[in-house]
Amino acid sequence: MRELISSPVFSIMLSLVAFEAGSIIYKRIKFPLFNPVIIAIVVVMFVIKSLNISVDTYNKGGDIISFFLSPATVILAVPLYKKMKLLKKNLLPIMSGIIAGSLAGIFSTVFLCRLFHISKQLTLSMIPKSVTVPISMSVSKQIGGIPAITIFSTMLGAIIVIVICPLIFKIFKIKDSISKGVALGTSANALGTSKAMEMGETEGAMSSLSIGLAGIVVVIFSPIIVKLFGNFIK
Numbered sequence: 001m002r003e004l005i006s007s008p009v010f011s012i013m014l015s016l017v018a019f020e021a022g023s024i025i026y027k028r029i030k031f032p033l034f035n036p037v038i039i040a041i042v043v044v045m046f047v048i049k050s051l052n053i054s055v056d057t058y059n060k061g062g063d064i065i066s067f068f069l070s071p072a073t074v075i076l077a078v079p080l081y082k083k084m085k086l087l088k089k090n091l092l093p094i095m096s097g098i099i100a101g102s103l104a105g106i107f108s109t110v111f112l113c114r115l116f117h118i119s120k121q122l123t124l125s126m127i128p129k130s131v132t133v134p135i136s137m138s139v140s141k142q143i144g145g146i147p148a149i150t151i152f153s154t155m156l157g158a159i160i161v162i163v164i165c166p167l168i169f170k171i172f173k174i175k176d177s178i179s180k181g182v183a184l185g186t187s188a189n190a191l192g193t194s195k196a197m198e199m200g201e202t203e204g205a206m207s208s209l210s211i212g213l214a215g216i217v218v219v220i221f222s223p224i225i226v227k228l229f230g231n232f233i234k
Contacts, residue, residue, distance in 0.1 A: 005051055005053060005057075006053075006057050006060075007060070007061075008060040008061035008064055009061065010061065011057070011058045011059070011060055011061025011062055012061040012064060012065060013061075014044060014047055014048075014058075014061075015040065015044060015061065015062065015065055018039070018040040018041075018043035018044050018047075019036055019037070019039075019040040021039065021040075021043065022034075022035070022036030022037065022038070022039030022040045022043070023036040025039055026039070032162060032163040032164075032166070033163060035159060035162060035163075035191070037155070037159065037191060038159055041155075044058075069133065069134055079197070079201055079204045079205040079208055082201065082205060083201070083202055083205035083206070086178070086202065086205075087205075087206075087209065090178055093178075094178065094182055094206065094209070094210075095213070097179070097182045097183075097186070098182060098185075098186050098209075098210050098213045098214055098217065099213075099217055101130075101182070101183065101186035101187060101210075101214065102130065102131075102186055102213075102214045102217035102218055102221070103217065103221060105129070105130035105186070105187060105218075106127055106128075106130075106218065106221065106222060106225055107225070109123070109126050109127050109129065110123060110127065110225070110229060110232065110233060113126065113233070114232060114233065120233050121144065121145065121146060122145075122146070122149060123233050124140070124143050124144050124145035124226065124233070125140055125145035125146045125147075125149035125150045125153065126145075126149065126150070126153045127139070127140075127143065127145065127222055127225075127226070128140055128143075128145075128150060128154075128218050128222055129150065129153040129154045129157045130154075130157060130186065130187055130188075130189065130214065130218065131154075131189055131211070131214050131215045131218045132154075132189040132190050132211055132215060133151055133154055133155075133189070133190075135215040135218065135219060136150050136151070136154045136189075136218075137150055137151065138219075139218055139219055139222050139223075142222075142223060143222055143223055143226045144226075154189065155191075157187075157188070158187075158188040158189055158190075158191035158192060159191065161184065161187050161188035161191075161192055162184070162188055162191055162192060162194075162195040165180075165183070165184060165188075165192075165195065177199070177200055177202035177203050177206070178202065178203075178206050180196065180199060180203045180206075181196045181199075181202060181203035181204065181205065181206025181207040181209075181210065182206050182207070182209075182210050184196040184203070184207045184210075185206065185207030185208060185209065185210025185211045185214065186210045186214045189211055189214075190211065192207055193207040193208050193211060196208075
């Protein structure tokens, strides 16, 4: 029995079953806090704690899932291709929104970490939190952050965004599909895109575009901002 638990197959099946259970619960309840990812995280943590499974043992299968994470994002290009005419027509405002949103995410993180006296290494770990996990991890390593903290902050930030985004859209009376998609993709990566696709095809297409472009902005500007504002980050 212990050999089965220690195998990568167990970790993979646990992750898949936990996420599928979360998806079923979310479809029935339709409440943002019951997002499939949140439920899957809780279930996996409970199981590995109950069975006394080490993180290293779980990661034997988790690393295999992570390996396919980057290639899987390629499929996000499909809805974007369908909306190519819309993209060309609104290219300037879309690009401006993505760049502004990405930079706002970086600067707000630096400012708030300084305000609450967060250590420099934790600040560096959270700077790339708005982009998808493979990119945020890479940037975090480059600028001296802790990848594990980056993953946590990326997931937590995305979950917070998808929970409060309906309220934000309602308060500020945001009804434009492009604006919603760009906002979700830029601030909440793949989780935001899954939420955008629930709203509509246009929202999903714009959100998937935003993931890639926001990643590029963060990759380019994060090291520059860290270098220029290094004395501010303490």
